[in-house]
Amino acid sequence: MHKLSKIIAILTLIVLSLSFSTAFAAASVVSSRIKDIAKVQGVRSNQLVGYGIVVGLSGTGDSNKTLETLQSVANMLKEFGVNITASSLKTKNVAAVMVTATLPPFVREGDTIDMTVSSMGDAKSIQGGTLLQTPLKAANGQVYAVGQGAVSTGGFAAGNGASSQQKNFPTVGMTPNGAIVEKTVESSLGDSGTISLSLGQPDFTTASRVAAAVNSRYGGVASAANPGRVDITVPPYYRGNVVGFVADLEDLYVTTDNIAKVVVNERTGTIVMGGNVGVDEIAIAQGGLNITIQKNTDVTQPAPYTLGETIKTSNTTTTVKEDKANTIVLQATANVNDIVGALNAVGATPRDIISILQAIKAAGALHADLQII
Known part of the structure; x- marks a missing residue:
């Protein structure tokens, strides 16, 4: 009864926290410098x-x-x-x-x-x-x-x-x-009047935002050629100072975007997830079957003044206990953080959580890329 009350209290807190999820997601958006998410093509070791x-x-x-x-x-x-x-x-x-x-x-x-x-x-x-x-x-x-x-x-x-x-x-x-x-590897930087930025994590949205950020600063000089490359025409007033132009580009801030992903390591029980992972309305039942086998040794003594012998006997006792399943129901606005927090509260181990995430993905309720390493 105490565990059931605990689960109800946890789920109540989750439902109350969902009303603030949109505002929290907006506040948690972080912008990154172009220098940290892209590099100039041709500059390589x-x-x-x-x-x-x-x-x-x-x-x-x-x-x-x-x-x-x-x-x-x-x-x-x-x-x-x-x-x-x-x-x-x-x-x-x-x-x-x-x-x-x-x-x-x-x-x-x-x-x-x-x-x-x-x-x-x-x-x-x-x-x-x-x-x-x-x-x-x-x-x-x-x-x-x-x-x-x-x-x-x-x-x-x-x-x-x-x-x-x-x-x-x-x-x-x-x-x-x-x-x-003894020998230099010649690298051309902007000799043709253009440079290309190569994104570390190719993404359509991020590439479009990088081009938009550059255009807002220097005019229509940038275009996203593909999810991993942004082509930029060096402005005329920077033709003699390409290094300075690249330095200015690297200081521009862009809001990056990535696919929702959950990474799990079954060997260590580690779970890493992004904040943009969504889950449909789903019910999860978590329980287990515990089997205990005990082996006891008994000694049988004969009556006094008889010709009997002391005999050792082994008795095996098998106990089966099936725990009551803990059922958790989450609304469609929940995310994986809510699921993992609720499962931790009811005593699920990391390996149990990994199995449950795999089952949610198989059911089509997990809107993210589940990667197992």
Whole structure:
């Protein structure tokens, strides 16, 4: 009786709160800068990769079973006039590594970028080693940077066997500012008199609002080409200062719009939802069947001065209890926040709530994209 009164009180509060839902939704609308929701097309980074060797390790390098390390060291020594066979080398102080880096837009020759150095053999650690000069290539096969320098892993591996200790991953390290840019990736910005904004989340409404915001500031210079792109003609008085024009564009505020979505993680029981999720009038019954099995051991003693024996017997008791289902009725103006709040109040677990949301979606009453990850 107490739980029923509690449910009625909760539903009463929900109904009273629905009268303020429209005003709350209007007040919760947040505008975002164009800088935070879009980027200028053509302004992009490029991935670089290279193969190199790390030397100077303290016996934690690759073993003689790592053939690529043996061959790399032999080839390197030939460049310095030292002829030696790979089979005669000992490489415990050397490790073969892959080097990766990101080439930012608009960098020039001589600028430096960070590198990530990762062991590709059976080295135990590359901490304290030095990466030898390594060309870094892009997807087109051209060299855009050259890296060299000390490697810092921020971790360690010590001991042997069961008594070993390890912190972080000593086979992966960083070389800050270790790569020097040798070739620039030319990026044109407004050379044709137009620029395009690429939305991070393509949406018809948001693209239209971005174009409207730009036109209200600079006249009819913008048009939404598709949900993910807005084309803008650079005004004549900004032709010599495209960077300043983009900076002014990024400070414009736009009210974004997204599809209603509910994201659930069944592994962790996490539920994340937007505030614009709507639900039709629906009734939800939540209950459960509890089955308890208890096993007891009894001892039977014979009467005194008899030839009987003590006997142990096992008795199993099975108890079945079916909880009374809690029924919740929500009006069509309710949202998922109301549903989750009411279900939490009656003791539903996160996994119960996920199952109920899936059932509401299957019934066609949940007006949102239900995404399960």
